[in-house]
Each structure stands twice: as C-alpha cells, then as structure tokens.
Amino acid sequence: MEKFYHFLTLAGIVVYWLLVAGVTLRVVLKRRAVSISLAWLMIIYILPIVGVICYFLFGEMNLGKKRAERAKEMFEPFGHWFNQLNDCNAHSPETMGRHIYKIDQLCNHRLSLPALSGNTLSLQSSPQDILHSVINDIENAQTSIQMVFYIWHPGGLADSVATALIQAAKRGVKVRLLLDSAGSPRFFRSPWYTMMRDAGIEVLQALEVSPWRIFLRRLDLRQHRKIIVIDELVAYTGSMNMVDPAYFKQNSGVGQWVDIMVRVTGPSVNVMSAIHGWDWEVETGRRMLPSLPECSVEPEEVQNPIQVVPSGPGMPEYLIHQVLTLAINQANESVRITTPYFVPSADLVETLKMTAQRGIEVELIIPHKNDSMMVQWASRAFYTELMQAGVKIYEFYGGLLHTKSVVIDRQFCLVGTVNMDMRSLWLNFELTLAIDDETFTQEMYELQQSYIEQSYRVDFTEWQKRSFYSRFLERVFYLFNPLL
Template structure:
C-alpha cells in the first residue's frame, strides 16, 4: 500500500513538474535534463527545480526590467551622430555581426577609440589604479568578485584617495561573488570614505523559493571620467591569493583599456543594472565632449537573464558562421549548447581552422566532466583543442580571421548564455585582433594539444561518467 502511494505521488509530481516545464517553453535539452532528474531522483529533482529550475529574478526586478527596456532604447537612439560608425564599411562577415548586435540590444557601432590589451592581471590593476588616481570627475566600477588582499588593497586605497579629494566614486558588487569582501574591514573603509556601494542580487535564503539565487552579475566594468573604461575577464582579486586551495593554480586573465565613446556606453550599461537593483531612475549624464581617441570601431553588447532570448549565443553563432579562415577561442568553462557545437563543427568541416584553448584544470569537477563529453566530437572534425597548463585560464576571447574580436566576460556555457548578467566588447579592429591573437599564441605555447586516438583510448568508465554528466549539462 505504501509503495502504491509513493508511486502515485511520484507520477503526480512528475506530471506537475512536466506541465510547469512545458508551460515555460524551456529549451529542449534543458527540459529533458529536468525530466530525467525528476524521474531518477524525485525528491532531489523537485527540490532542485524549485530552487534553480526557472530564471526567477523576482516580480519587482522583472517589472523594473520591462519598464527600463524602452528607456534604454531611447537613450541609445540619442547617441550623438559624431560617435557613430557605418557598419556598411566593414567586410561582409563583420557587417552582419555588427547589424545583428545592434538589432539584438540596440547599441550601435561607434568609432574614435583607442584600445590597449592588458594581458597580465598585475599590469591591469596597476594601470587601473593609475587612472583612478588621475580621475578628475568620476569613478564607477562593477565587478562580480571582490576579494580582499594583495593588489586589491591597493585598489581600495586608490578609491578612498579619490573619494577624499571629492571625486564621486561608486561600485557595484555581486552579493554572492563578493561575499568575503562584504565581511571584510575594507568595505567599511570604503563606505566611511563616501564610496557608494550597491550590492547586486542580494543573497537571502528566505527568498530562495521566490528568486533564483544563482542568477548573478558576472560583469567586469570600470569607467573613469566617462572617457576611459576597462572590461574583460579579471575580477577584483589578486591571483596570488585567490582560491589557492582549489588546486588549479593562479587565475590567468586579460583586460582591455578603452578610450572613447564606448566608455560612457559601458557606464550606462552598468547604471541600468543599478536602476534594476535600487529602483532609481535610469538617467546617465549626457556624453562628454571628447575628440576621437583613435581609429578603432567598437560595439558594446550587454546580455542578461531578464531577456528570454539568448542574445549572446546568437552573436557568437553569427561570428562563427562569418569566419572564412580561422576562429580561435579561449574560455575557462566549455559546456556549449547544441547550436554552438554544430556551428563550431560546421566551421571546421568547411575548412575554417578552429582552435579552442581551455585550462587543463578547472575549479568544478562536474563542469570538467561535462566539457570532456564534447571533446571527441570536436577532435573528430579537425578542431584543435589546447589544454593550458600554467594556471586556470580565465580569459574569454574569440578572434575571427584576425579581423574582429569578441572580448569580455562570457564563458562558452549555458550559464553565461542564460543565467548571468554579462558584457562583451566587439572590436572591428585588425590591430587589436592581431594583439589578442598573439596573446592566444602565448597561451598555446603553454598548452598541450589533445590527440584523437589517445582520447578515444581513455578508460570506459570515464567516457560513461562524462556522457552521464553531459546529459545534465543544461543544468550546470
């Protein structure tokens, strides 16, 4: 009798979860993964679905997001003509990427930029601190992780100095990613100095059934005087001290320093998230008067879970299909969607050289297994996979034909596509693309390529484990 009751309960629960999944038009792979989990582990599956099964930002956030979207589009339409560039002057592939980017998020192609690739975390931090010390009107930061110690203490001191000399300073910190920092004395020193701190997506266990707690602000943005900006993969964390007990070595990151109108566009992107969190008005200051800083053409591409469309995935697909000769990608986490996997394989089959550079060791065992499940499919069509052995390669970059580059915070996984607030810079600049490609070659020099026959000879239990985890990869 007890068995019958449990069976009926299992069926009822499965039907209820199934109806909920189908009513949300969940992606095919994700829906199957959830159904499989609920069938095999009913109690665990239902609990996990309640916690992380849907992209719940909360009613207040979504109401603000709906109200904010037309405001952002109106703001973008008022970007001065002097800052705009004509996508029709790009080559055919780059033009299609640019037009898709504008159509997806409303931010246009802009000219007049100077770009500097910073391929070392300590150099990036020293350069950022120097710009903060030279700030004359404002400092605005937004980073996923703040972790005290090392050069982060120097950055805190620079922010305090700027605030004490009357420069308005503000920073956005993700509540989960920066949790240790919120418990440190550095946060009190910043507040006492007058630095405005906005805690993004506060973590509260009591809200877990109402708001999905693993939707995070993964962006890395710094804007100084609305003329200089930084973005890329580096968190506010000194790699000499950050996660040294994880057994993956130091994190390896890269940033780009931008001078030009993209600086105040990045600030506006960050201020939109401030408005979502606090309910304040979205009212970026008017663009500053500034002469062109250089000849580089740049497009800013924000993405986030407030949209039901995976805009960043569409952008990456357009870039892959635009390639004629070579695509080189770096990412710490590679758990692709089926469409991305098909695009990469298709590029290799039509003769494009595809190189994927990933770290040999990463800080997630499940992601490692899921990522390994795709290796044979990629190697079989001639894609080169390089395993970086000098730390956790955290740089996120895609260089296409050494003609244009997508650079920023996006990993090649569904978490970045669906669950995180991310930001990317698309630069249609051959010089910057060559510099980024040279950086990628340095990564390759510290990597070992995977060989198809040796990969196929790995133990069967590993293959079974990887495939089993890969089935659940949409949930990772």
C-alpha cells in the first residue's frame, strides 16, 4: 500500500510538472505583450495549481465556440454596412479636424467604419437628469427601443425606467434589452425580469454565467457596453449603468458613483444601433442591421464629426487601445483623463510618460477609494514612474468617479464605456465616441475641472514617504495585472 501511495505521489508530481510545462509553453508562444506573459508566468509559479486554473479560466480570449463562429461570420456583412457610410455626405474627411482625421483613417481601414458629421450632442452629468431624460425619450418612442448594459440594478429611478419600458411595449413599441449576466444578477432575480417578459419585451442575458461553462469560455470577458437607441433617432452612451446611484452599492464605503451619459442625435445613432445589432446577433444568431442614416448634412452646417469606436471579440483587436494611443500622441498642449480603474498596459504607461516628457500637461483623475481593493493597490504601483515623468495625479474624494473621459488640447475628446485597464482595452465588449466638437469638449473639460476641485493632487515628496507595507501591496497586486 505504501508503494502505491508513493507511486500516486510521483505520478501527481509528473502530471503537475507536465501541466505547468504545457501552460508555460502556451504562455510563451502566445503573441501578446511581454509584461502580460511575465505576469502570467509569475502567477502560475507563485500560486501552484491555482495559477494554472486561473490561466485556463482567464488567460486567453475565449468567447465560446458558437459565439466565436457567429462573430467571424458577422464581420463581412457588418463591414459592408459600415462601408456604405463612406458614400454619404456625412462623411467628409476634407472638413475634419486634425485630431479625428487620423482616427477616421484607422477605423475605416480596420473596420470600414467612418466618422460621421451632422450630429448633436448633449452632455448629461446628473443621474437624475440622465434617468429622467431617458424616461422622457422612452415615453415618446414610436417603433423601437434597443438597450445594452453591463449592470441593471433595481431601485429608485431605474424602476421608473423599467416601468416606462413596460408601458412602451404594451403600446406596441418593440423593446430589446441585452444585459450582462455577471453584471446584472440582481435584475434577473427580481420581479422586473418576469414583468418585462410578460409585457413582450425581449430580455437576454449576455455571456451567461454557468458553472458548466467555466472551462469553455473566459469568465471575465463581459458585455460592458452601455447603449440606448430609441426609434433610431436618439441614442445614449457613456459610463453610467442602469442604476440609481442613491440605491446602488450603498454599503461599499466609496460613496455614490459619479457618471456621465451623452445623448446623441444624427447619423451616428444608426451606427450605435448597428453595434447593438452586433451584440444581439452574437447572442442569438438573429441579424438586425438598422437602416442606413439619411446623412443629409449641408456643407454650411457645423460638421462636428463623431467616430464610433467599438471593440470586443470578433472585431479588430485592440482598436480602442490604438485610438486612445493615437489621440494622446496628437496632443500639442494638454491631456486630461478620468477613469475609475487605472491598470494600464506597459505601452499606454510609456505613451503617457512620453507625452508628459515632451512638455504636454498630462493630468490623471482617479477615485481615492475604489470598489475593487486589488485595482486600488495595483493603480498606485504606477504613481511613482508617472509622477517622475511629469504626470499630475489627482485622487477624487467626491465618491467613486466612474466617468471615462479623455480631453485632448481642450478641442477633442473621447467618452464612453472604457476603463484604462487591460480588461476594457483588450478584452470586453466596449464602446467609445471620438468627438471633434470644441463646444462639447469644453463642457467635458469644465466637468473634469469640477472633479479636480473635489480632488487632492498626489504630492511626489509625500508619496515617497509611504510605508513599506503600502509598497509591498502595490507590487503584489500589480502582479495580478492580467486578472484586473
């Protein structure tokens, strides 16, 4: 019996060694940033067995076989729809400002998706104003309402939105609602889910979480977009989930979430509708491409083009990351960034450092307290090198600053759903608007300034005095960069 147990022990060691060796080869041979590969190797070797399991669960882009096949088949017909937008007069590269011109070129070459003019934009920063505006547009809907959200959390004005959707469905409006399974579990356990379905609303769980599928699809790949499209005339996107902050995560100790949404009319609404159609087809296999926009933009009108930039499995890799890098590299005066989760890639860190080192004012505004302890400590691991390069870092004390925005030279901005972390920039289904509208951008800049007024700038001298314990936690959680 003793020999048998000895044999089992040796066999277990051999199997484990072969498993680790195989995963190591997989990590090394996979084409990705060296920093990510090194981080994964450290996790695998520092956390025996657990590290290998984590790699199987989170280590590679795995949408699931059926969804991956759909996404591959969808790319050509959606690309054809996008490409037709180049023929309408809302796409006029000759009138574009320097900031968006190259972004239009990038997105057009990689996704056949051009920037379109003739839009109107409204920046909304109060949760009550946002939710009342959405409710009003729903109540005026005539034909269709399409929504996709990462989180729908019942309570407060979010329930009023749900009621408005039910009433719209009862009067014949076609309502389609796509919610991330991991982000919205409370909604799917609430009576609202049943009431909506009883009213005729199509409600789907995106990327459904199931213990039977943990090794078949990457679990932390999430549907993180926030899109509302009403009658293909009005659209919303931004950082705010379908929540009333006064009823959301009140016990987390970070304060109320601070968000924005952008209300859009014009040709870009149809593009956002097409992105919703992409997400719907990935889940269901049913194609719902919208009609092409009218694109009736007169030459004498103010152009203010918008580039809609989607990302996610099936779409060109790292597109939003490329747009962000391109935008920052074009800065001549200033770059101001707000993000709740700051765990950037090595390339993005170098871009920020180089921008500051060439004399551009670079400001980073992030929450003082975060709802993710791991992210909070990992973010601080970047402070020293960024401040040494000249980047100004502000910690916001007015709640959990959840706004995702970048303002370049006070003339051009990016707003949307994308955090400055690896998951958002390299993995999730996300959406960003690149906006060449100086009036709107100035509004965004002034809102960012109000965030700075509720923040404290991190002093480099004082930062250097932090404890060994803090430094240790920063480095430990930095190692988990690929999981954040």
